[in-house]
Amino acid sequence: MHKDGLPAELHDITNGPPLVFGHLKSSKSKKTLLCYSHYDVQPPEPIEEWTHGGPWSGALVDNIIYGRGATDNKGGLLAFNKAAKAFLKVRGEVPLNLKFFYEGEEEIGSVHLGPWVEKNKKLIEADGMHCLDGSVDSYAKVPEVELGLKSVLFVELIAKGGKKDIHSLNFPLVPSPPWDLIHALGTIMDRNRKILIKDWYEGLYVLGNEEIELINEKNSRINLDVLKKEFGINEFVLKREGAEAIKARTYEPTANIQGMISGYTGPGTKTIVPSEAKVRLDFRLLPHMNPQKCITKIKKHLVDHGFGHLEVKAFDSAEPPYKISIKEDISQAIIKAAIQVFGEKPVVNGVSAEGTILKHVWIPCVLTGFANSGANLHAPDENIHVENYIKG
Amino acid sequence: MHKDGLPAELHDITNGPPLVFGHLKSSKSKKTLLCYSHYDVQPPEPIEEWTHGGPWSGALVDNIIYGRGATDNKGGLLAFNKAAKAFLKVRGEVPLNLKFFYEGEEEIGSVHLGPWVEKNKKLIEADGMHCLDGSVDSYAKVPEVELGLKSVLFVELIAKGGKKDIHSLNFPLVPSPPWDLIHALGTIMDRNRKILIKDWYEGLYVLGNEEIELINEKNSRINLDVLKKEFGINEFVLKREGAEAIKARTYEPTANIQGMISGYTGPGTKTIVPSEAKVRLDFRLLPHMNPQKCITKIKKHLVDHGFGHLEVKAFDSAEPPYKISIKEDISQAIIKAAIQVFGEKPVVNGVSAEGTILKHVWIPCVLTGFANSGANLHAPDENIHVENYIKG
Incomplete structure (x- = not known):
C-alpha cells in the first residue's frame, strides 16, 4: 500500500493475524467511506485439481487471472487500493475520506476481531461501509448490491x-x-x-x-x-x-x-x-x-x-442481521457507480455483507462485487475475469 | 452322520448349498420330530481378533470350545446327532421318529430354501419342529424356550x-x-x-x-x-x-x-x-x-x-411371524426335557425360531438352545461351554 502512496499500518489483534488500517484524507469532502476487505483465503486443497500453475501462480490465461484469492477477496482489496492510487495520480486526491480496513480472519468468521473493534470504535467511524466481496448477478450480468445481512x-x-x-x-x-x-x-x-x-x-x-x-x-x-x-x-x-x-x-x-x-x-x-x-x-x-x-x-x-x-x-455467527435502506447515501452512491461502469442498474438485494464491525459500530454497509459466475470461490481454479476486475 | 449310524442324504437346492436330510425311524412311537439346524456360519473376520488358534482351530481351553460355529449352530447340530447316536447305542433305538434337516444358508436368510420345501412338504411333515439355535437365559441361567417369532x-x-x-x-x-x-x-x-x-x-x-x-x-x-x-x-x-x-x-x-x-x-x-x-x-x-x-x-x-x-x-424377511401354544406337545416335551437337565423350569418366551419351512408346512416349532452368555455369536472368539454343550 505504501508503494501505491496509500497510508497503512498494522494493528495487533489478540490471538489473530494483524489488521491493516489506513486513513486517506480528502480536503474536498467531509464524508468518510470505510473500505472493508480481507486478505485471508480458504485452503487451496485439493491442490492437484488446480490447473494453470496451481493456486499461488496468479496465471493469466485468456484474460482470466487464476489463483486462490483472485476473487475472494484479494481481488476486491486490490481494486480499492488501485482505484485510490488512480485518483491520487490523476486528480491529486480522492474525492472523499477513505478508511482502509483489511482483516485476516474473515474466512473463519472474524473470530478475534470483536475486541479490537470495540476498543477502536472512534477510529473506524464512517458514513458508509463498502465491501467488495460480492458477485455479479449471473443472470442479469450486472453487480448485485446487497443492502443487508441475514x-x-x-x-x-x-x-x-x-x-x-x-x-x-x-x-x-x-x-x-x-x-x-x-x-x-x-x-x-x-x-x-x-x-x-x-x-x-x-x-x-x-x-x-x-x-x-x-x-x-x-x-x-x-x-x-x-x-x-x-x-x-x-x-x-x-x-x-x-x-x-x-x-x-x-x-x-x-x-x-x-x-x-x-x-x-x-x-x-x-x-x-x-x-x-x-x-x-x-x-x-x-x-x-x-x-x-x-x-x-x-x-x-x-x-x-x-x-x-x-x-x-x-x-x-460473528455477524448480526441488519438491513439498510436504499435511500442511504452509501446505497445511492454504489448504485450510481455501478450504472456508470456497467451501463445499467445493478440488482439490489437485501442480504449479506461482512459485519463483526456492525456489532459495535453502526455504519450503513453495502456489499457488492465483480465475481463472475464460475469464479470457483472456495474451490480449485478460483479465478477472476480481467474485464470484471477493471470494472470493479 | 453315517459314522454315527445316522441316515443322511444330500438334496440339491437350486442356486444354494445342499440340504442334509435324514429320517431315523422308531418302532415305539408314531410321533415325528423335525430337528432343524444349519451348518453355515457367519464370516470369521476380523481374524486377528481371535485368540486360541483362530476361528477354525476348535481349541479347548478351560472347558470352553472356541471356534466359528461352536455355538451358532454347529454345536446345536452336533448335539442332535450325538443324542441320537447315544440313544441308538444304549437303547437300540430313539423313542420317536427323527427327521434331520440341516441347511446351509440360514445366516443369509435361507434365501434358496423355499422352493425345495414347497416340493417336499410331505417328506418333512412332523408333529413338532425343534431348533437348537437359542440361548440360555443370562439371568435365570436356564434355557429360554421360544414359542413364536416376530x-x-x-x-x-x-x-x-x-x-x-x-x-x-x-x-x-x-x-x-x-x-x-x-x-x-x-x-x-x-x-x-x-x-x-x-x-x-x-x-x-x-x-x-x-x-x-x-x-x-x-x-x-x-x-x-x-x-x-x-x-x-x-x-x-x-x-x-x-x-x-x-x-x-x-x-x-x-x-x-x-x-x-x-x-x-x-x-x-x-x-x-x-x-x-x-x-x-x-x-x-x-x-x-x-x-x-x-x-x-x-x-x-x-x-x-x-x-x-x-x-x-x-x-x-424370509421368516413369517408365528406363535404356538405352550399346550402343544412339542412345547411340553421341551419344557420337561429342560427341567430334567437343568433342574428347573426354562424361561418360556413368545418370540423367535427358524422358519422358511413354516411358510410352506405348518409344524409347531420351538426354539431353544444352550448358548452361554458371552458366547460371541457372529463375533470373534465365538465359544461354547462344554458343560452347556453336554446339557444341551
Whole structure:
C-alpha cells in the first residue's frame, strides 16, 4: 500500500493475524467511506485439481487471472487500493475520506476481531461501509448490491440412548435417539416452513414499499428458471414463483438442516437401535431478531415440549442481521457507480455483507462485487475475469 | 452322520448349498420330530481378533470350545446327532421318529430354501419342529424356550432434493430432503410408540390367559435391572417396568430406525441444503400381520399424507411371524426335557425360531438352545461351554 502512496499500518489483534488500517484524507469532502476487505483465503486443497500453475501462480490465461484469492477477496482489496492510487495520480486526491480496513480472519468468521473493534470504535467511524466481496448477478450480468445481512445461528441437537447400539428386538424397552430427534424436530418447523418456536418471529423486520418495489424490479430483470435449472429442480418448494420466491429467499427466517446422522448407514441392514443421533441446523435470522435470545427460545421450546434431555450446542455467527435502506447515501452512491461502469442498474438485494464491525459500530454497509459466475470461490481454479476486475 | 449310524442324504437346492436330510425311524412311537439346524456360519473376520488358534482351530481351553460355529449352530447340530447316536447305542433305538434337516444358508436368510420345501412338504411333515439355535437365559441361567417369532420388514425411505447440495441461503426455494423425511416419519409413529399407519394393528394377535401367565411367571424369575445395566440406561422407555416391559418386548409391533443419514456430518458446519436423505427402518410384525400387506399399507400411507414422492425400498424377511401354544406337545416335551437337565423350569418366551419351512408346512416349532452368555455369536472368539454343550 505504501508503494501505491496509500497510508497503512498494522494493528495487533489478540490471538489473530494483524489488521491493516489506513486513513486517506480528502480536503474536498467531509464524508468518510470505510473500505472493508480481507486478505485471508480458504485452503487451496485439493491442490492437484488446480490447473494453470496451481493456486499461488496468479496465471493469466485468456484474460482470466487464476489463483486462490483472485476473487475472494484479494481481488476486491486490490481494486480499492488501485482505484485510490488512480485518483491520487490523476486528480491529486480522492474525492472523499477513505478508511482502509483489511482483516485476516474473515474466512473463519472474524473470530478475534470483536475486541479490537470495540476498543477502536472512534477510529473506524464512517458514513458508509463498502465491501467488495460480492458477485455479479449471473443472470442479469450486472453487480448485485446487497443492502443487508441475514445472520446465521448454528444449532446441533444430540440425542443419546443406550451406552452402545442395542439389538432392535429390544426396541420396546429402550430410547431411540433417531426417533427422539424426529419428534423434536417435528415440533420446530412445519411442512409450510413455518418455525413453530414461540415468539420466533417477534419484532421481525416488516417490508416497506421500498423493499417491495426492489423485489418487483428484480423479478422483472432476472429469470428464475435459470436458478431452477442450476439447482436441478422443476419447481421451487411450496410452488413459490416470481416476486414471492425472491421475497421468501431474501426475507424469510429459516431453519435449514445441514446434515443428520444416526446408527448404521452402510449397505444392507443392521437390526440395531442406535445409541446416538445428531442433527445440525442453521437458522437464518432477519434484522431485529436477536441471536442470543433465539438460542434461549430454542432451549425453552425443547424443554416445554418434553425434549429437555436433548443436548443443545448453539452458537451464533460473528455477524448480526441488519438491513439498510436504499435511500442511504452509501446505497445511492454504489448504485450510481455501478450504472456508470456497467451501463445499467445493478440488482439490489437485501442480504449479506461482512459485519463483526456492525456489532459495535453502526455504519450503513453495502456489499457488492465483480465475481463472475464460475469464479470457483472456495474451490480449485478460483479465478477472476480481467474485464470484471477493471470494472470493479 | 453315517459314522454315527445316522441316515443322511444330500438334496440339491437350486442356486444354494445342499440340504442334509435324514429320517431315523422308531418302532415305539408314531410321533415325528423335525430337528432343524444349519451348518453355515457367519464370516470369521476380523481374524486377528481371535485368540486360541483362530476361528477354525476348535481349541479347548478351560472347558470352553472356541471356534466359528461352536455355538451358532454347529454345536446345536452336533448335539442332535450325538443324542441320537447315544440313544441308538444304549437303547437300540430313539423313542420317536427323527427327521434331520440341516441347511446351509440360514445366516443369509435361507434365501434358496423355499422352493425345495414347497416340493417336499410331505417328506418333512412332523408333529413338532425343534431348533437348537437359542440361548440360555443370562439371568435365570436356564434355557429360554421360544414359542413364536416376530418377523422383520425392512423399509428404506429416500428423499431427494436438488441435483447436488445447495447453498443454504436458498433454503426458502428448494426441497429439503432431511425435513421431508422428518415430516414423513412424524406421521408414521408417535411419541408413545404407536404406529399411525392405517389398519397397522389389524387382526393383531390377542394375548390369552396362557401368555399372560407366562409373562407374569417370567417377571417373577428374571431381574430386569440387569438388562437396564447391560443397555446402559436408567429406566426403560415410557417408564415401562416388570410384566408390562416383558409384554411390550415380546408382543409389541415396532417401527425401529436402524440408521439415517443426510448432508454434511463431519466436524464444524457447512451451510448447505443436502441433496438427499435416507432412513432405514425395521418393522417387527406379530402373528396375523401379513408382511406384503404391510408394505402396501406403508406405501398408501405415504401417498395419503403427501409423501408419495419419497422412494420406498421394502422387503420382508424370509421368516413369517408365528406363535404356538405352550399346550402343544412339542412345547411340553421341551419344557420337561429342560427341567430334567437343568433342574428347573426354562424361561418360556413368545418370540423367535427358524422358519422358511413354516411358510410352506405348518409344524409347531420351538426354539431353544444352550448358548452361554458371552458366547460371541457372529463375533470373534465365538465359544461354547462344554458343560452347556453336554446339557444341551
